[in-house]
Amino acid sequence: MSNFRYRLRGNPGPITVEDYHRRARRSVPDMVWAYIDYGADDMQTLAANRSAYARHMLRSKVLVGNEAIDIAVTVAGQRLSLPVLLAPTGLVGLSHWRGEVGAAQAAEQAGTLSILSTASSYSFEEVAAATEQDHFVQLYPWTDPSTGRHDLTKSFIERARNAGYRAMFVTVDAPTSGNRESERKRGMGRPPTITPLRALNAATRPAWTVGFLRHQRISARNILDAGGARAAMRSIGTQIQMMRPDLVWDDFAWVRAHWDGPLFIKGVLDADDAARAVDLGATGVVVSNHGGRQLDGAVATLDALPAIAARVGDRAEVLLDGGIRRGSDIVKALCLGATAVCIGRPYLYGMAAAGPAGVRHVIEILRQEMTRTMTLMGVGSVKELERSWLLPAGRPT
Numbered sequence: 001m002s003n004f005r006y007r008l009r010g011n012p013g014p015i016t017v018e019d020y021h022r023r024a025r026r027s028v029p030d031m032v033w034a035y036i037d038y039g040a041d042d043m044q045t046l047a048a049n050r051s052a053y054a055r056h057m058l059r060s061k062v063l064v065g066n067e068a069i070d071i072a073v074t075v076a077g078q079r080l081s082l083p084v085l086l087a088p089t090g091l092v093g094l095s096h097w098r099g100e101v102g103a104a105q106a107a108e109q110a111g112t113l114s115i116l117s118t119a120s121s122y123s124f125e126e127v128a129a130a131t132e133q134d135h136f137v138q139l140y141p142w143t144d145p146s147t148g149r150h151d152l153t154k155s156f157i158e159r160a161r162n163a164g165y166r167a168m169f170v171t172v173d174a175p176t177s178g179n180r181e182s183e184r185k186r187g188m189g190r191p192p193t194i195t196p197l198r199a200l201n202a203a204t205r206p207a208w209t210v211g212f213l214r215h216q217r218i219s220a221r222n223i224l225d226a227g228g229a230r231a232a233m234r235s236i237g238t239q240i241q242m243m244r245p246d247l248v249w250d251d252f253a254w255v256r257a258h259w260d261g262p263l264f265i266k267g268v269l270d271a272d273d274a275a276r277a278v279d280l281g282a283t284g285v286v287v288s289n290h291g292g293r294q295l296d297g298a299v300a301t302l303d304a305l306p307a308i309a310a311r312v313g314d315r316a317e318v319l320l321d322g323g324i325r326r327g328s329d330i331v332k333a334l335c336l337g338a339t340a341v342c343i344g345r346p347y348l349y350g351m352a353a354a355g356p357a358g359v360r361h362v363i364e365i366l367r368q369e370m371t372r373t374m375t376l377m378g379v380g381s382v383k384e385l386e387r388s389w390l391l392p393a394g395r396p397t
């Protein structure tokens with residue numbers, strides 16, 4: 001529905017992440033929606049990520065006299081105006097043609113940073129050139145079957161370093177592709193299948209279709225640019241050949257040896273794994289199950305967080321992603337030991353519904369909700385958030 005019709009009905013337009021969710025659904029073709037929004041198999045982990053927040057209730061203290069609420073944090077040496085980063089998501093150009101460039105610009109305008117995916121629709125170099133800040137970058141330690149074990153990974157690391165990225169996030173929860181049946185059923189298999197009906201469906205989203213046809217930001221640019229891998233990696237379908245079920249801790253140590261800056265391991269749900277990564281020199285860990293897109297049945301990230309924070313929180317930064325849709329979710333994650341959170345789908349909803357302005361608005365919504373939540377709780381600063389602010393839902397205090 002156009003903005004005009006919204007206003008005519010007295011509707012203020014999107015004011016929550018869920019509003020952007022609904023708008024995004026109507027803005028992109030069904031195939032793309034399946035890629036953005038769905039998860040693996042029965043999507044139990046996708047649902048669990050979300051429902052975990054409702055099991056924790058917030059304490060509140062009255063008449064505490066807080067005025068300014070301080071929600072700034074530091075991640076990898078970078079001060080952020082709020083504890084929210086944009087998670088790496090592949091092919092943001094499918095949501096909106098402005099893709100990762102628009103998302104990273106929106107993040108920095110909001111005083112935070114974006115983590116650029118290896119599988120981005122704009123290259124490492126394009127995003128770096130279009131932004132003021134040194135953003136973060138995510139690494140899939142992929143192999144080009146036609147070259148040596150680490151050659152492709154090494155080229156990604158060198159390009160990311162030369163382009164000026166500040167911190168690297170190595171994703172380790174994708175040794176193979178998750179079973180995203182819902183995507184395949186809607187044509188987003190590998191490779192995607194376009195039928196006349198699907199083309200017709202796309203035509204009902206004219207703004208998306210014009211952007212798609214004019215800008216063609218639909219393939220993983222870093223891989224297309226990766227010289228030797230170029231021919232082999234032309235289609236989304238062949239990316240799967242680069243995924244590596246044989247990855248071991250030595251490979252993580254190898255990345256550590258080749259990247260001088262802050263290094264995070266992304267996709268950890270086990271405290272022993274987190275400790276091992278930190279022992280190998282990780283600056284931090286991202287407690288993540290890839291937004292329920294990989295192992296269905298994996299534990300909700302909020303449930304995995306406390307043990308990991310207890311094990312490594314005194315010597316590493318602990319980030320969390322998965323299911324954050326409200327400012328109060330962020331508060332709960334920080335109470336359970338996270339330094340900051342990353343959002344994936346929420347900013348893709350903003351992107352799909354309204355381009356970079358939608359991403360900025362989603363971040364502002366979360367900032368306002370978080371600040372209001374803390375004001376109502378009687379907490380003045382994120383530094384004060386700790387487990388004692390939470391109560392189990394349904395139990396007397």
Ligand SMILES: Cc1cc2nc3c(=O)[nH]c(=O)nc-3n(C[C@H](O)[C@H](O)[C@H](O)COP(=O)(O)O)c2cc1C
Pocket residue numbers: 035036037049087088089090117118119138171266288289290291292293321322323324342343344345346
């Ligand atoms: C469409 C989509 C693409 C993604 N692509 C990547 C990726 O390329 N690399 C990566 O490490 N994680 C990827 N993720 C996972 C996100 O980084 C993040 O873990 C997840 O989205 C967090 O859950 P949320 O969407 O509920 O916020 C992707 C997630 C989505 C939704």
